[in-house]
Amino acid sequence: MITEEVLRGMFKPRQSPWKTSITKVEPNRLTTRGHLQEDLIGNISFPEMIYLLIKGDMPSENQKKMLESVLVSFCDHGITPPSTQAARLMASAGSPVNACIAGGILAFGQNHAGAIEIAMKTLQESVKLSKMCNRTVNETAESIMTDFRSIGKKIPGYGHRYHTEDPRAKKLIKLAEKYGCYGKHLKLAVKIEEILFDNKGIKMNIDGANAAILSDMGLNWRFGPGIFIIGRVPGILAHVTEEMEIETPFRKMMELDEF
Amino acid sequence: MITEEVLRGMFKPRQSPWKTSITKVEPNRLTTRGHLQEDLIGNISFPEMIYLLIKGDMPSENQKKMLESVLVSFCDHGITPPSTQAARLMASAGSPVNACIAGGILAFGQNHAGAIEIAMKTLQESVKLSKMCNRTVNETAESIMTDFRSIGKKIPGYGHRYHTEDPRAKKLIKLAEKYGCYGKHLKLAVKIEEILFDNKGIKMNIDGANAAILSDMGLNWRFGPGIFIIGRVPGILAHVTEEMEIETPFRKMMELDEF
Amino acid sequence: MITEEVLRGMFKPRQSPWKTSITKVEPNRLTTRGHLQEDLIGNISFPEMIYLLIKGDMPSENQKKMLESVLVSFCDHGITPPSTQAARLMASAGSPVNACIAGGILAFGQNHAGAIEIAMKTLQESVKLSKMCNRTVNETAESIMTDFRSIGKKIPGYGHRYHTEDPRAKKLIKLAEKYGCYGKHLKLAVKIEEILFDNKGIKMNIDGANAAILSDMGLNWRFGPGIFIIGRVPGILAHVTEEMEIETPFRKMMELDEF
Amino acid sequence: MITEEVLRGMFKPRQSPWKTSITKVEPNRLTTRGHLQEDLIGNISFPEMIYLLIKGDMPSENQKKMLESVLVSFCDHGITPPSTQAARLMASAGSPVNACIAGGILAFGQNHAGAIEIAMKTLQESVKLSKMCNRTVNETAESIMTDFRSIGKKIPGYGHRYHTEDPRAKKLIKLAEKYGCYGKHLKLAVKIEEILFDNKGIKMNIDGANAAILSDMGLNWRFGPGIFIIGRVPGILAHVTEEMEIETPFRKMMELDEF
Structure with a gap:
């Protein structure tokens, strides 16, 4: 026989520790901030999607253009930033692309991003x-x-x-x-x-x-910092790929007489 | 007097271990893939910049639109991916935004991205x-x-x-x-x-x-994997911020009777 | 002819941006905090080496035993910590061991370590x-x-x-x-x-x-936090390896009806 | 009334996605590989704990001493490794200690660890x-x-x-x-x-x-790679702390004439 106590236990809902209002996932149906993803793809720009994801609604036409310019402006600063050097060091050591990009991002400390x-x-x-x-x-x-x-x-x-x-x-x-x-x-x-x-x-x-x-x-x-990271990741990807393509693996970065 | 040997040593060029053809950095002048950055900002879209960085030249109008759609399509899949869960776990533990995003990216292993x-x-x-x-x-x-x-x-x-x-x-x-x-x-x-x-x-x-x-x-x-990461980072940023804003810090993810 | 200016440029010392007092590297000779590494290996315990690296000198006998106990105490807390879950999520996604461990460590935010x-x-x-x-x-x-x-x-x-x-x-x-x-x-x-x-x-x-x-x-x-990390990394390694050995890759962590 | 179907649903066990045989967590009781943690702390050495965690049983006396020597041997190689440089770059950029250590570990790619x-x-x-x-x-x-x-x-x-x-x-x-x-x-x-x-x-x-x-x-x-990482993390911690203590934050790593 099922006691009261067991019944209460049974009705205790099986809860996920997770909840979100960003994207609802149902079989064959993905709804982001109230929009079906298949309606967004091909109809909005990437900066509009970024704005929608983080703010929850669509930007105005001017906001969209401004965000596009901001993202483009963060693109790259050559070899000089610690983040770019860190990412290339990892590529040189033979780490996969995602680890190299993660490594670059870890260098966006409080003195950087x-x-x-x-x-x-x-x-x-x-x-x-x-x-x-x-x-x-x-x-x-x-x-x-x-x-x-x-x-x-x-x-x-x-x-x-x-x-x-x-x-x-x-x-x-x-x-x-x-x-x-x-x-x-x-x-x-x-x-x-x-x-x-x-x-x-x-x-x-x-x-x-x-x-x-x-x-x-x-x-x-x-x-x-998040928007800076979004803008800079493409540049880090370009550097990581360049390191993999043009340099010998695990190249020696210094001579002993440099100390 | 300067001996032959010292002279040879002096002429040994002081080389940086780094070289790149992505961006040339000069005082007050940044040239990415042959274009001044101030000419790119405001004039090209973010997907065009991404393409320029990684391929070295500009995409055609159709390629640009296609890449824009691809990037938008990668946006988010709710709480289900390990990467999103990992990033939220880090946010819950009080790590800064860049560490949370790096953590999410580290979960893009060979079975994922x-x-x-x-x-x-x-x-x-x-x-x-x-x-x-x-x-x-x-x-x-x-x-x-x-x-x-x-x-x-x-x-x-x-x-x-x-x-x-x-x-x-x-x-x-x-x-x-x-x-x-x-x-x-x-x-x-x-x-x-x-x-x-x-x-x-x-x-x-x-x-x-x-x-x-x-x-x-x-x-x-x-x-x-890099293009997937560029497309997905905004979604991870949205999740990390949501975790920071709506959940209590270092929340307990499981009950002991779950084992 | 070598002009004054060129000479000055030549004498500008080629400096490494790096300096350290931890380990001196010379050909066939490694000196850590004043000790040859071949004299340390086999003669001091791992906790003594840890103390030597971070403090610069040797611990007393009691300090050594205390540090050993502290490191052992940090070993593992099962599946419950966000760091362990994050590391296992990455292993499940097919990331290499070093990326999984790095991911676990990234979850040691200000609310954790x-x-x-x-x-x-x-x-x-x-x-x-x-x-x-x-x-x-x-x-x-x-x-x-x-x-x-x-x-x-x-x-x-x-x-x-x-x-x-x-x-x-x-x-x-x-x-x-x-x-x-x-x-x-x-x-x-x-x-x-x-x-x-x-x-x-x-x-x-x-x-x-x-x-x-x-x-x-x-x-x-x-x-x-560093000492905590040193003590906990072995536990994370054990979890990452366990995940790789006993679970199917990229396992589904939740059912859709969990939302 | 409770239908058959509802009952079946109710009895579906609420399962955690996680299982492990490393440490059993119960209220006020932590059992690692069959040993109470309070019995391990103070009674076994750190290398013994490492062996117990990853192998599941205790090492012999000789194995313990050998593992201790191996771990000590991995300690540090000065500034030369990409991993050490990457970790110091992150410290210089103002990232917290755990992010710097994670960054160093990410440089242990297939050409390194x-x-x-x-x-x-x-x-x-x-x-x-x-x-x-x-x-x-x-x-x-x-x-x-x-x-x-x-x-x-x-x-x-x-x-x-x-x-x-x-x-x-x-x-x-x-x-x-x-x-x-x-x-x-x-x-x-x-x-x-x-x-x-x-x-x-x-x-x-x-x-x-x-x-x-x-x-x-x-x-x-x-x-x-995991054992190498355990042995090397203390050295990375020493470098990260040294960078934070003796260098100015976000120091410039190169001159423009280095290109």
Whole structure:
């Protein structure tokens, strides 16, 4: 006979530890953010899909163009970034493509892709605060600079190891104007640049420009490093493949007399 | 005085262990595959940039549209893939976004993203061989099936854990026709599907369709897993962010009575 | 003729970007922390080597035994940790052993291995502060608990998802007494446990015990997660190999009706 | 009323997708390979725990000492390995310790830690085959060398980028004699060395010695890379910590004139 207790146990639903509102999976049917995937494929662009996945709805035409430009701008910086070197080292050691790409991404620490996150967070919190406190853009910019000076850190998004003027930042700001994404965050970022340039000759870099633009597109700072990664993975793939094709495996990176 | 030997030592060039033909980095100037980056940003689409990075030249209009569709099709499969679960486990454990994405990518082993690579390699080698041997599509398809049967493995690109008919494959094949990417590889893949369906009721899945299409676009099989990763990273980012936002940190995934 | 400028360029030393004081590499000669490797192999234990690598000198006999016990204690917790699940998911997807282990380690986020780091940091800073301020152990313990309560966080190192009394913590504390590693940090940790147990019935877990013991051994909190990783990697390796040997590749982890 | 069908559904056991024979987790009780963890902690050495985890039983006294020596021998090779460079690049970029270690491990590709795996597999299969075919050690050694020559590859385990005679290999072979681990696999490895040295002046390296020794200890070749990783992680941890402590964050690794 089935006791009360056993029955209760039986009715205890078998639950998956997982739940999501991104994609519903049913036999022969995949629904992402409310859209059947077969309706999305061929009808929306890749940046639209990216926006849909992370934000939950479709971007406007201007937002779509802006995101496309941002993603293109992150493409590649040659051999110089630690991430690219790390990925090529792994390729040289004979790791498979996915491990090499993962390795490159692991080098996007807080001093690398992390810069975008901190820049976005700083801009977003400052814009909120300055609205609450009725501060001018100039006052807000000065306040940010004082804050970073007091903790002995550089403001993320300005200056570049290899460029005195980052050609990508300039172009991105122009496009932000064109696509109506030149809002409060970019205005603040440009004001900071003005002050930094007057005092130290330092200009905005790609991270600063994109941090401001993504903020003006309404993207939370948490998405910053992720969008950078999406934009940079194709470049890492190109490097990993190049390493596999043109270099001898496990090549010697240094001579002993280099120590 | 400078001896002969010292002079020889001095002239030994100081070489970087790195060289690349992807992006040339000069002060205030970034040239990717021969194009200034500021000319690319805002003027080409993200899929065009991806193609340019990995192939070295620009895609045709049709190739661009096809690649866009392929990338969109890889977007997400809910919670079911090991990669998505792995990435969410890492997010739950409090790892930063880049580590979670890297973790997801590490789960793209040879049984996962690797399927596309093997499918592409099989199709590309078979098409080459069948041309040399003057074999019909049907003979080539039968030969592939015999080969896999003899090693006791399933042909990659057919059948699906959750679908009897993968809705994405069907749509992708239609688009390949539309964009002129329905060549020898897709014909071979469709022929294999016909035989498999007649004998076992098995249909082509997304990996099979994209493996054939990317091959007909002229992409080497080595790029297969990389293109899958580019297409899937946005979905992983969406899952990682969702885990961080809606779940409690380090949540308990199982009860002890589950063992 | 060699101009002044060329000469200056020639004399610019060819420097490696790397330097280290861990191991000196010369042809047929490897010197780690001042010892020839061939003298270390066969003469010191693995935990002694670990201590030598990270601290730069040899541990005392008691420190060696304590570190050995700590490393053994981290061995494995079955299938329950996210890290173990992540590593097995990757093995199931066909990733190579090193990628699976790396994947497991990526799940040691701030809520997992990170707990040891925060626990060590808290204990070490509190002990320093309490000495400066001449506070009793009880006052310091209360102060720590107030601090964590004020930020709405649990004190790391106490309580366990699956155990009301962690059998490993109890044994480790006994060994710390035996090996003379029961110092100020462990006294403080035990005092916190007393208060927590009286108020909420919560006991110290393995992370709390090892955080205190490693601190009393003089190890900086920065080494906490690393030592945990060293101790846990063998367990992950055992799981990865088990997954590869007893499970079918890319096994289906869930049914669709689980959603 | 409960129908037959509903009852059947209810009785369908709620199964975890996970099972393991490594550690049984019960409330307040952890049993690893049949031993209570509190009985293992403080009573067995770390190498014994490693052996117990991966093999399922305890090593003999000699096996324990041999494994200890093997693990110590893998400790560190300065800055030269790609894995160490990759881990330090990640530390420089501001990634947390666990991500840096994972990154280092990802560089243990088939040309790096993979060498041990291939060496172990080759030795184990050759010893088996030579027994079946009644071949002498010399015949087996020649056969292996012919096989690798025919595919145009070097035999893994011989020669070294930086050493003409690897000091670790020599010491390990001596210890194998002392600890009774000088069996068929090491005899074969030494025979190959003799032939290689006579013909090309090439000697056995640490990978070759350890591959043979681990094989003579009865460890399956699948464990090779894992044991190497266990032995090397402490060295990587030392490098990562050193990078964090003595170098400026995100340091510039190259000058533009290096291209």
